Amino acid sequence: MRSPARQQAKGTVPELAPAAGAIQETRDRVKRAYGSAIGRHRRDLVTPALILDLPAARRNIAKMAERLKTMPAKIRPHIKVHKSPELARLQVDAGAIGLSTATIWEAIVMVRSGLDSIFIVNTLAGREKLAALAEIAREAEVMVAVDDPQNTADIAAAARTAGSEVGVLIEVDTGMDRAGLDTPEQAVELARRVAGMEGLELMGVTGYEGHCSLTPERDLRASRQRVAMSTLVDAAERIRAAGLPCPIVSAGGTATWDWTATTHGVTEIQAGSYALMDNFHFPMAGDFEKALTVLATVISRPPDRVIVDAGNKSLGAPALSTMRGHDLKAMRFDEEHGLFIAEPDYPLHVGDVVELVPGYAPGTVNWYDAYHVVEGDRVVDVWPVIPRGPGHGGLIS
Amino acid sequence: MRSPARQQAKGTVPELAPAAGAIQETRDRVKRAYGSAIGRHRRDLVTPALILDLPAARRNIAKMAERLKTMPAKIRPHIKVHKSPELARLQVDAGAIGLSTATIWEAIVMVRSGLDSIFIVNTLAGREKLAALAEIAREAEVMVAVDDPQNTADIAAAARTAGSEVGVLIEVDTGMDRAGLDTPEQAVELARRVAGMEGLELMGVTGYEGHCSLTPERDLRASRQRVAMSTLVDAAERIRAAGLPCPIVSAGGTATWDWTATTHGVTEIQAGSYALMDNFHFPMAGDFEKALTVLATVISRPPDRVIVDAGNKSLGAPALSTMRGHDLKAMRFDEEHGLFIAEPDYPLHVGDVVELVPGYAPGTVNWYDAYHVVEGDRVVDVWPVIPRGPGHGGLIS
Numbered sequence: 001m002r003s004p005a006r007q008q009a010k011g012t013v014p015e016l017a018p019a020a021g022a023i024q025e026t027r028d029r030v031k032r033a034y035g036s037a038i039g040r041h042r043r044d045l046v047t048p049a050l051i052l053d054l055p056a057a058r059r060n061i062a063k064m065a066e067r068l069k070t071m072p073a074k075i076r077p078h079i080k081v082h083k084s085p086e087l088a089r090l091q092v093d094a095g096a097i098g099l100s101t102a103t104i105w106e107a108i109v110m111v112r113s114g115l116d117s118i119f120i121v122n123t124l125a126g127r128e129k130l131a132a133l134a135e136i137a138r139e140a141e142v143m144v145a146v147d148d149p150q151n152t153a154d155i156a157a158a159a160r161t162a163g164s165e166v167g168v169l170i171e172v173d174t175g176m177d178r179a180g181l182d183t184p185e186q187a188v189e190l191a192r193r194v195a196g197m198e199g200l201e202l203m204g205v206t207g208y209e210g211h212c213s214l215t216p217e218r219d220l221r222a223s224r225q226r227v228a229m230s231t232l233v234d235a236a237e238r239i240r241a242a243g244l245p246c247p248i249v250s251a252g253g254t255a256t257w258d259w260t261a262t263t264h265g266v267t268e269i270q271a272g273s274y275a276l277m278d279n280f281h282f283p284m285a286g287d288f289e290k291a292l293t294v295l296a297t298v299i300s301r302p303p304d305r306v307i308v309d310a311g312n313k314s315l316g317a318p319a320l321s322t323m324r325g326h327d328l329k330a331m332r333f334d335e336e337h338g339l340f341i342a343e344p345d346y347p348l349h350v351g352d353v354v355e356l357v358p359g360y361a362p363g364t365v366n367w368y369d370a371y372h373v374v375e376g377d378r379v380v381d382v383w384p385v386i387p388r389g390p391g392h393g394g395l396i397s
Numbered sequence: 398m399r400s401p402a403r404q405q406a407k408g409t410v411p412e413l414a415p416a417a418g419a420i421q422e423t424r425d426r427v428k429r430a431y432g433s434a435i436g437r438h439r440r441d442l443v444t445p446a447l448i449l450d451l452p453a454a455r456r457n458i459a460k461m462a463e464r465l466k467t468m469p470a471k472i473r474p475h476i477k478v479h480k481s482p483e484l485a486r487l488q489v490d491a492g493a494i495g496l497s498t499a500t501i502w503e504a505i506v507m508v509r510s511g512l513d514s515i516f517i518v519n520t521l522a523g524r525e526k527l528a529a530l531a532e533i534a535r536e537a538e539v540m541v542a543v544d545d546p547q548n549t550a551d552i553a554a555a556a557r558t559a560g561s562e563v564g565v566l567i568e569v570d571t572g573m574d575r576a577g578l579d580t581p582e583q584a585v586e587l588a589r590r591v592a593g594m595e596g597l598e599l600m601g602v603t604g605y606e607g608h609c610s611l612t613p614e615r616d617l618r619a620s621r622q623r624v625a626m627s628t629l630v631d632a633a634e635r636i637r638a639a640g641l642p643c644p645i646v647s648a649g650g651t652a653t654w655d656w657t658a659t660t661h662g663v664t665e666i667q668a669g670s671y672a673l674m675d676n677f678h679f680p681m682a683g684d685f686e687k688a689l690t691v692l693a694t695v696i697s698r699p700p701d702r703v704i705v706d707a708g709n710k711s712l713g714a715p716a717l718s719t720m721r722g723h724d725l726k727a728m729r730f731d732e733e734h735g736l737f738i739a740e741p742d743y744p745l746h747v748g749d750v751v752e753l754v755p756g757y758a759p760g761t762v763n764w765y766d767a768y769h770v771v772e773g774d775r776v777v778d779v780w781p782v783i784p785r786g787p788g789h790g791g792l793i794s
Binding site for chain 1: 443575576579704707732763767785
């Protein structure tokens with residue numbers, strides 16, 4: 001897994017995997033399609049448009065880096081949030097030790113955008129996905145979560161076929177009731193198998209305390225975080241006690257990042273939402289700024305409501321979305337309509353432009369081709385959202 | 398609005414609007430990226446994959462056409478559901494009098510894919526969108542909904558600039574509490590303005606009874622449909638009584654289509670979901686087949702659950718999604734995980750492939766680049782989803 005011989009990588013990733021050339025093509029397409037926005041005022045764009053306040057995102061990234069300096073854990077930020085090689089680069093330049101991704105396609109885009117040390121924080125199955133994983137491990141340090149013996153063996157076989165080594169982290173269910181092994185004993189057993197498999201390198205354990213992000217109440221969230229991390233750290237200690245390597249203990253989302261980054265035994269955190277922020281995470285991590293908005297236009301103005309052209313095909317967790325600068329209660333979101341309650345004399349009219357703060361950033365970004373990157377009120381660039389969609393779209397070559 | 402001189406169309410649509418060449422490029426890109434799937438068994442695809450059962454969709458389209466033969470209304474099916482020029486073509490070939498769309502971009506894609514007579518069933522605002530509307534009206538019959546005097550004047554001005562004529566339908570709120578005028582009197586007033594504006598052609602009224610689709614209980618749905626349609630038909634009659642033209646009375650979704658298509662005074666319906674069907678509409682329109690599924694792979698198998706690689710970034714209305722052929726209750730959908738409850742000995746293992754029926758088709762299709770078109774168990778083609786996303790992605794040229 002370590003020190004892949006980049007210059008020797010010459011295998012072919014399955015055809016669905018985007019090559020570096022395809023990434024550049026996507027970048028060029030996005031520039032052609034949206035480049036006319038560059039130089040415009042942020043209020044003068046075709047809506048709905050995804051707006052990235054770059055200075056705010058930079059401040060979020062710098063703040064995280066600064067605060068982590070006094071904490072034992074490093075950060076490997078999750079890029080499922082922004083799906084942007086540009087933002088990933090800013091995070092790495094600020095000191096991130098690598099990147100976390102949700103899918104193999106996200107990992108490939110990052111590697112082929114020149115970024116290294118990628119942890120796919122999910123279990124992966126399917127012939128082509130495992131082949132792509134094994135191939136990309138020839139080009140960069142790549143790790144993946146595992147929780148199943150047969151699947152682990154399949155990954156090892158794919159790696160041997162590709163002549164690569166895939167890093168694996170044993171996934172432990174820390175209380176989220178999603179993937180992962182239930183007990184430290186099971187983790188030790190799987191770790192033992194991994195250690196004996198050619199093609200794999202045992203790198204540690206992972207266990208996301210994602211259920212804590214559904215616990216807005218601070219004290220309860222803290223106690224759940226402690227239980228979750230004690231399970232994970234216990235698994236790591238038992239693996240080491242069994243004489244096996246376990247250099248990485250990876251966990252931590254934005255809702256719990258500082259507690260997890262200071263938990264004894266945790267070596268790195270996966271938090272990602274801090275970079276863009278959204279209305280879901282903000283009450284739990286309010287020292288980060290809301291850097292992501294969606295620009296929308298008022299398209300109808302009945303007496304008791306304001307209707308904008310951003311609905312649930314334009315916003316993630318729309319019910320949690322708010323209108324910046326307007327204290328209007330959201331009423332409903334249909335596919336192409338966002339409805340807010342407003343008095344008849346409220347000064348918003350058809351054609352007016354407003355900015356919405358999304359409920360949930362990852363589900364928002366994933367709808368769009370591109371960020372309109374703004375500094376102050378000016379659009380300074382357009383950046384592609386890649387890959388987006390379950391068909392890893394936006395990158396089709 | 399009528400009989401646009403196609404051969405004389407030479408204005409330029411704003412740069413965000415996809416030209417016919419860009420549509421062909423997208424088609425080619427999709428073929429290059431996903432074409433290796435053609436000829437494969439449907440169970441042997443990279444997941445998540447969007448599966449279109451073409452014979453089932455054809456039967457749905459034929460059934461609608463057959464049943465409408467004995468009804469007074471015609472159909473102008475809504476293509477926001479499938480975003481597919483291929484499916485739109487099948488609908489037109491089966492007798493649809495044109496197409497309904499939700500956005501200007503959907504309309505442009507349909508026109509530049511060779512389809513004609515498009516009704517954008519929403520109000521539109523914003524300089525570029527109105528310019529695009531006016532331009533595309535040079536190439537095909539195009540209509541749009543209006544409910545605001547100033548917006549109507551802006552559309553007329555854009556049409557005069559483009560040298561085109563845009564058809565308009567006065568939108569009436571039939572009880573959905575979304576866009577539209579509240580009373581028939583207001584509709585007459587706006588119709589009078591429209592009739593006096595150069596650049597516009599008054600074509601009638603529209604009012605979608607979408608609130609009825611949220612009323613699963615049949616009798617209550619029927620009574621709400623009657624109230625909704627009486628409001629709409631009343632508006633049309635008053636416009637005619639005022640000496641103004643009102644040839645079109647347009648309404649009707651899949652939840653109410655047959656009642657609306659036989660309502661005296663309704664001339665056309667906009668139903669669209671019948672073509673693909675989904676778990677949301679099926680209880681209300683069960684004589685259409687579920688032609689759309691999402692293929693997924695089991696990626697983790699804890700003792701009490703089955704976890705697949707299709708989450709809420711892969712499915713619309715995931716909570717309503719079901720696993721075909723498996724009577725498993727959905728537990729939760731995270732971004733890249735779909736969780737179902739299953740006993741420890743339930744015969745599904747990591748790597749197994751399953752097929753999910755989406756809760757809501759339009760929100761599902763919009764996540765994907767392409768349909769894997771199947772006949773029986775074989776993939777026979779891949780068709781692009783265009784345009785998708787609020788940034789009208791998948792078509793960026």
